[in-house]
Amino acid sequence: MTDYDELGPGAADLVRPYVITKGRGLPDEKQLSLITLVTAAGDEQQRPTSLSPEEQNLLELCTAGYLSVAEIAGHTRLPMGVVKILLSALTERGYLITRPPVQRAPLTDRHILEEVLDGLRAKFG
């Protein structure tokens, strides 16, 4: 940990993301990629009030459907690192469902590329 006193004026601003994430470190990259799709689990009534305002906002944003991790960062204007930390903590505690992208493999790649090609042609062709 950096000693914030050493950072001089404005150091308080630098603390904020750390506070938002309650000191948690960056999550395992395998769990959340930029295109992992995320949605809220279960019903809103069961959510404890112990969640931070940031966590509650994220959950709210994820209630109406799926968004990618990148879109969540874009909509909330929070830094990507912070979003990943908050989302993985919420996932760990069962408030979010995440759908990771398919594992890359030659056969899946071909199927997916064919599907993308057909889709692009159908939309724009």
Place this chain on the structure above:
Amino acid sequence: MGSAPSLDEQAYVRAGATQTAVKILVVGHFAVGKTTFIRAISEIPPLSTEETMTRAGELFDDLKGVRGKTTTTVAMDFGRLTISERVVLYLFGTPGQQRFVQMWEDMARGALGALVLVDPERLADSFGVIDLIEQYGLDYAIAVNRFDGTRDREERALREALDLLDDTPVVPVDARDQRSSADALITLVRYLLDRAH
């Protein structure tokens, strides 16, 4: 953030039970047309994330709340296109500065491939981005954005200048035009499919 932004229904992924996400990168130097291209294809208004360089960079190099004290750059922008009930495609655009290492790793990991936008009048500005794409082992196609009134450049000369493999596709693009942008993307995907066989 103060309160959660409330989004309309179209902002969300139409996720079927088996929906999965894939991504393609749209790279190129500053002002080459990346955001314009993404806007032409995307079904949502392009979104972006910013990165900030700070002294606490070892902790988070994308700290928020320090704007004005350090430089903030749009590190990437992105759009989305629902392909089918099963696949949703994300397009990630970045100018490809080497210093955003973490971001590049995030973007490149698992990407199907990359479309490299180049301005034939500023070819040297594309070298760095192409180096990065190759470094991450991504297959790519070149889309030449000639803008208005710039003279045509012979494809052979361009291939030589960029040191391209013979089978690397080179297509013209007008990033403002949806059809033209889609054609460039289709050329890339067809190439990726050839490579996958």
